[in-house]
Amino acid sequence: MGNQFIGPEELRDCIPALLLEVPAEVPEIPYSEEKLKECSQHYYLILGVSSFTDGTKVTCRSLKGIFGKDPDVSEPCFYNQDWYDQENFIDIPMSDEWYLIRKDVFEDSRAVMPEELKKSLSFPSAIRCCYSFFVAWFSKGEKLWYHDFVWCSDVDHNGDRIYVGKYNDVDGVNKNGFSIHRHLALRPCYGAID
Helix, strand or coil: CCCCCCHHHHHCCCCCCCCCCCCCCCCCCCCCHHHHHHHCEEEEEECCCEEEEECCCCHHHHHHHCCCCCCCCCCCCCCCCCCHCCCHHHHHCCCEEEEECCCCCCCHCCCCCCCHHHHCCCCCHHHHHHHHHHHHHHHHCCCCCCCCCEEEEEECCCCCCEEEECCCCCCCCCCCCCEEEEEECCCCCCCCCC
């Protein structure tokens, strides 16, 4: 994987921003050498870690607690929103496991509805994307999905699809921050009045 690898040593490069508890026994990489060669240009191979050294679980909520939501205070940070603070997906923890995550979106997936994309693609979880974003920032100096959103496997309590990413607004209207949003599905409560 060359430089597209974030293992125990690279996670230590994230200190002191992220005091991750790297497992004493690192899990075996579940991918074949052929699969890793195939993915080496567009993916990171990352060791997921489930907790911080203080025992706190690595979740979207705990990452938000570390990085905050004000780029004027420090960066990287989360985009200033709180709608998802009551949603279940922000408390789903990372797992101690290796995974591959794509660094850039498929060009032919742009502006395609997620239900259509799910017919041929699988989506990563929101926590996997959040974790990947911050460990890539600190260990590699790379800002994943800087101007793009990424569909996630999670949904909110209404069943609306979660999407994340787009740290920087190309138009310069919004402040910087790792975004967590939901794609509102059309329901009977939406309608026109004029």
